[in-house]
Amino acid sequence: MSNQQEFTQALDGLKKEFQTQNPTDVLQFCENYFHDRLQDQRSLLFNQQSKAREAGLNLFPSPEDIAAHEGRSSVVFFKSPFSDNDPHSVHLQHQHHDPEDPRSIPSNHNPIVEPIDPTSGGSGSATVTHTAPATSLFGGFGNNSPFSKSSSNSSRNITESTDPSNANSPSDPTATQFNTTSFGKSNTTTTTTKLNTANTSSPFGKRTFVPGSGFAASLAKTAPMALNANRRTSVSAEALNPDTFSNDNWKPPVHKLTQEQLERLNASVVKNFLFSQLDEESLKTIIYALEEKRVPKGTEIIKQGDEGDYFYVVEQGIIDFYVNGNKVNSSGPGSSFGELALMYNSPRAATATAETDCILWALDRMTFRRILLEGTSKKRSMYEKFLKDVPVLKSLSSYERSKLADALNTESYQAGESVVKEGDAGENFYFIESGTAEVTKEGHDGALSVLNKGDYFGELALLYDSPRQATVKATSSLKVVTLGKSGFQRLLGPAVEVLKLQDPTKQQPN
Numbered sequence: 327m328s329n330q331q332e333f334t335q336a337l338d339g340l341k342k343e344f345q346t347q348n349p350t351d352v353l354q355f356c357e358n359y360f361h362d363r364l365q366d367q368r369s370l371l372f373n374q375q376s377k378a379r380e381a382g383l384n385l386f387p388s389p390e391d392i393a394a395h396e397g398r399s400s401v402v403f404f405k406s407p408f409s410d411n412d413p414h415s416v417h418l419q420h421q422h423h424d425p426e427d428p429r430s431i432p433s434n435h436n437p438i439v440e441p442i443d444p445t446s447g448g449s450g451s452a453t454v455t456h457t458a459p460a461t462s463l464f465g466g467f468g469n470n471s472p473f474s475k476s477s478s479n480s481s482r483n484i485t486e487s488t489d490p491s492n493a494n495s496p497s498d499p500t501a502t503q504f505n506t507t508s509f510g511k512s513n514t515t516t517t518t519t520k521l522n523t524a525n526t527s528s529p530f531g532k533r534t535f536v537p538g539s540g541f542a543a544s545l546a547k548t549a550p551m552a553l554n555a556n557r558r559t560s561v562s563a564e565a566l567n568p569d570t571f572s573n574d575n576w577k578p579p580v581h582k583l584t585q586e587q588l589e590r591l592n593a594s595v596v597k598n599f600l601f602s603q604l605d606e607e608s609l610k611t612i613i614y615a616l617e618e619k620r621v622p623k624g625t626e627i628i629k630q631g632d633e634g635d636y637f638y639v640v641e642q643g644i645i646d647f648y649v650n651g652n653k654v655n656s657s658g659p660g661s662s663f664g665e666l667a668l669m670y671n672s673p674r675a676a677t678a679t680a681e682t683d684c685i686l687w688a689l690d691r692m693t694f695r696r697i698l699l700e701g702t703s704k705k706r707s708m709y710e711k712f713l714k715d716v717p718v719l720k721s722l723s724s725y726e727r728s729k730l731a732d733a734l735n736t737e738s739y740q741a742g743e744s745v746v747k748e749g750d751a752g753e754n755f756y757f758i759e760s761g762t763a764e765v766t767k768e769g770h771d772g773a774l775s776v777l778n779k780g781d782y783f784g785e786l787a788l789l790y791d792s793p794r795q796a797t798v799k800a801t802s803s804l805k806v807v808t809l810g811k812s813g814f815q816r817l818l819g820p821a822v823e824v825l826k827l828q829d830p831t832k833q834q835p836n
């Protein structure tokens with residue numbers, strides 16, 4: 327098929343889908359449509375490549391592979407379906423070449439060298455090929471505070487006894503202020519980590535915040551390149567395989583946290599979904615690797631197209647996300663961002679800007695990859711396909727579905743077991759992954775409804791903060807995907823309106 331035919335076919339598909347769905351946000355709809363198509367196509371090819379590799383074939387050999395095989399210096403023999411047209415492959419100087427990944431480019435460019443150098447005494451001295459100012463915002467807060475006993479009893483609280491740093495120094499008086507002058511000026515690094523943030527590309531070093539000037543104007547001036555990476559579809563084998571980390575001497579950074587910081591972390595950040603699956607040891611590692619960042623309103627925290635250096639959890643404030651200058655999302659306390667570039671070794675997919683003064687916790691790339699990568703990517707690949715087919719979630723973008731996937735868990739029930747009981751308090755919302763269930767209510771003969779794969783229940787108690795309106799019981803072996811109350815309130819976005827419209831207590835009986 328010629329390019330022209332393929333283009334016409336793609337537009338026809340878009341048109342058809344547009345007519346079926348009649349969306350209100352046209353551009354967003356088009357973006358989602360093509361993004362989903364690209365994602366499907368790439369995962370199909372990637373699966374084929376994996377299968378072929380198992381059979382000893384390399385479907386998309388790099389020029390180097392071929393040259394090595396044929397004893398020649400370099401020749402383009404096979405044209406990768408992505409190599410010419412993938413916006414990420416040609417323009418990005420910092421893309422690394424992964425011979426396993428059919429979408430990556432040959433390595434006549436500057437690679438990101440990772441994982442960490444095993445000879446570097448176990449630190450996270452990642453070698454990067456670009457330079458950045460030898461000034462770093464990171465490490466500017468809360469390094470010198472005394473560490474006193476925690477009074478909390480929660481088993482997942484991190485307390486003094488678990489502090490690997492055993493710090494004892496005076497408190498940092500600047501730690502409670504939003505101080506623009508702190509950003510990009512500190513050259514302090516913590517004494518306990520050798521991760522050399524001064525050599526990495528701190529997004530704050532390039533921030534565009536101009537005190538007193540219009541934020542929109544400053545954003546427009548610095549509108550990121552048209553690099554909408556969305557390279558989360560470009561999942562290289564290395565990117566998703568933490569096993570490749572084994573046998574090196576990596577040690578996580580360990581920062582000194584004050585009692586007050588620990589209490590705040592325990593009260594908020596620790597509750598982030600990504601951390602909820604971690605065992606005590608991993609959680610402790612994460613907590614002490616986190617660095618508090620106080621970010622004034624207007625700060626550009628992440629710039630689209632940059633390399634990924636940190637993952638962030640929001641303790642306070644609102645973050646706005648822009649793709650190619652268009653606002654695509656906002657998120658608030660308890661949310662996290664900056665995971666895509668770290669998961670997929672891809673450029674930043676969006677620009678993240680502080681809409682208000684924010685308190686963030688930053689986690690370095692290596693600790694994220696060592697501890698959070700596996701669980702996050704497993705969950706996303708486990709649930710994304712399922713979520714895509716759930717009718718009530720059709721209005722979510724594929725990025726929103728990914729974030730939703732992070733917050734999900736699976737539960738199983740035998741036939742006859744109740745999942746929710748009428749009158750109980752509601753903690754979870756449920757989708758049926760497989761099996762069947764029935765809804766019954768005191769005083770009502772027979773089942774109010776029968777639920778199958780892709781159906782949902784348990785929304786009423788969470789929407790209206792009311793007791794369960796009915797009992798839902800498994801009628802066969804039942805697998806449900808659960809979403810907790812806070813995720814329900816934060817991650818369902820436009821789907822909440824659909825749930826309200828479909829309230830079964832307001833439907834006419836059949």
Ligand SMILES: Nc1ncnc2c1ncn2[C@@H]1O[C@@H]2COP(=O)(O)O[C@H]2[C@H]1O
Pocket residue numbers: 628634647649654655662663664665666667668673674675676677678723725
């Ligand atoms: N619609 C979106 N598309 C891509 N990234 C988004 C979107 N909304 C929020 N983000 C976040 O913006 C971050 C930018 O850096 P990352 O690509 O590492 O990870 C990205 C996501 O965490």
Ligand SMILES: Nc1ncnc2c1ncn2[C@@H]1O[C@@H]2COP(=O)(O)O[C@H]2[C@H]1O
Pocket residue numbers: 746752765767774775782783784785786787788793794795796797798830831
């Ligand atoms: N006719 C109905 N009346 C009440 N709940 C129903 C009905 N049909 C389905 N349900 C589901 O049963 C669930 C019981 O818990 P919730 O009240 O949280 O949410 C309820 C709905 O999801």
